[in-house]
Amino acid sequence: MRSRVTAVVACLAVATFAVAVLAIGTGDYPMSPGAVLRTLAGQGSRYDYLIVTEQRLPRVLVAVAVGVALAVSGAVFQTLSRNPLGSPDVIGFTAGSATGGVATIIIFGAGTATVALGAIAGGLLTGLVVSVLCGPRGLRSDRLVLVGIGISAVLVGVNSLLLTRATVEAASQAVTWQVGNLAGRGWGYLWPIVVALAVLVPVVLLYGRPLLMLEMGDETATGIGVDVDRVRRVLFVLAVALTAVAVATAGPVPFVALAAPQLAKRLTRRPGPNLVPSAVMGALLVVLADYLGQRILDASLLPVGVVTSALGGAYLAWFLLLGRRSAARVPRSSARVPR
């Protein structure tokens, strides 16, 4: 079993690298994969080197980092909510981060760092509000997802309200950001998210084993000696922070957090959050979506968020055809609605 996981991770990583090379070769000044590889190895022409290191490499690396952050966050949330569709984009934290970001763009003007801080504050605040609204059992409740959906709607409305109050420039900047966009992401965007990942992901991985226990049910986990409440609380904060960091960097890129953990799980055929395979899968999805967005149309570039929405549609169809019985599992207590 373990060797299968290793093989899956290796294959996904190779695929990510291959797509990344193609993506680096794409643009107004196209480069062949061979030229890209030579340049990355430090043997290309000086002009190629400039194009790659100044413009295209940081964008691809940002895509990888955003994918990892979203996928790990999604894997944690799906385990916490015990629902394959319970990802941060569905339950409102992505919208909360977006509201924070839009609010900072409009109220304080746009610096990368301030938008990031705004997005993180928005995400955490939303997390707090949602968990309080969930009631005494908090994050354990089935309400988590439904309350999140309601709060999402409110936040989307608040975003629009903010936009009507903004100047045209601020509004257009906020709108571009709100779709989920990687255009123009240079090294300045990369370092903050890399630092955040370096801090957050190892802590999540440390909790990988208790998280696996949670998947077997709270009673079982408690029986094995897991402090269920504490684990949930810590992981909740970590996952919200990961979403917020990703949203701060690239805007709310939809569906990655939803799809990556499930796809990884199908490939490894292992129960549990599958944190590492999910992370690599997330990186692959975002890099691929950004590459496709630059490739599909000659005239205009599609923002990465639009592409992930479309890919998400394909994922849903697949979910519907193949995985319905095993994936659409829902806690038994909510299965009946008496009239």
Add this chain to the structure above:
Amino acid sequence: MAMVMTISARDTRRSVRMLALAGVLAALVAVVLASIALGSYRLPLGAVFHALFAYDGSYSDVVVRDTRLPRTLLGIVAGMALGLAGALLQSVTRNPIAEPGILGINHGAAVLIVFASATFGITAPSQLVWFAFVGSFGATALVYAIGGSRGAGSPLRLALAGVAVQAMFVGINQAMMVIDTRTLDRMRFWLVGSLANRDLSDLTGLVPFFVAGVVLALLLGRSLNAIALGDDAAHGLGAKPAVIRLLGMVAVGLLAAVATAACGPIAFVGLMVPHLVRLVAGQDERWVLGLSVLAAPVVLLACDILGRLVAGSAELQVGIVTDVVGGLVFVFLIRRLRTVRK
């Protein structure tokens, strides 16, 4: 005293319902008058009546005839359609959070409308409504394929399926608008859900769909009472649950298509109203449908008026106001639902 004691529970229920009916009608009249009078240019009530009943072409008369009245009529039609669609969907699916907005049905209609507009350049609502109907019906089928189940579905699963499908539709819409800026310009405000700037003559083509949807929905009331007892009991009463559900879905599709073609995807009205109505009307579907159809325009117009007043000189589209108000009501409702574990 003795007389009071002999009044049965049934009579009490009946008088509560009649009282509710009277209250809803009064509220509808009040909110219609307010919708005509309030806005960036405020009119005294006298001017409203003057424009309605003694039109002589003065400025305030023109404002009423050309702007406020069409907007208010549109609100009434769209509100009725949304409220009825929500009430129907809740009883057909036996799921308390079913609603054309939350389940992505309105956005399904919107996708095909944007598609028709971008590809064929169609802009007349009377033609768009055909596309809207295909979209709303297709979206309903898709959401049920993903999140539905036989009998009473789980609120959680259905809502998630709706959210996922809706996110997909929103993405497709965005892609189409990124590709075609002319469509973006035309659809930008409509996609948020707005009652403003619609020409009434555009809307006459929607009337047959609207009437068909309303009549079908109201005729289904008695059958819905039968299937509320469960499928076995319904069979015993001579009803055919599968046929009733299908007809209900057709009506929902028609009504959601009309509302979306007229003023864009508007969420939560179909959720809030039937729940409020059930508080006073009990479980008789005929009363729930009848009161919902009258109460929903009150809620939609009230949200529209709120949107005109809160944003100062600009105005907030009604879809945004219903998102904020409805989202909060939705959270409140979830907290009260016994079937969703705390």
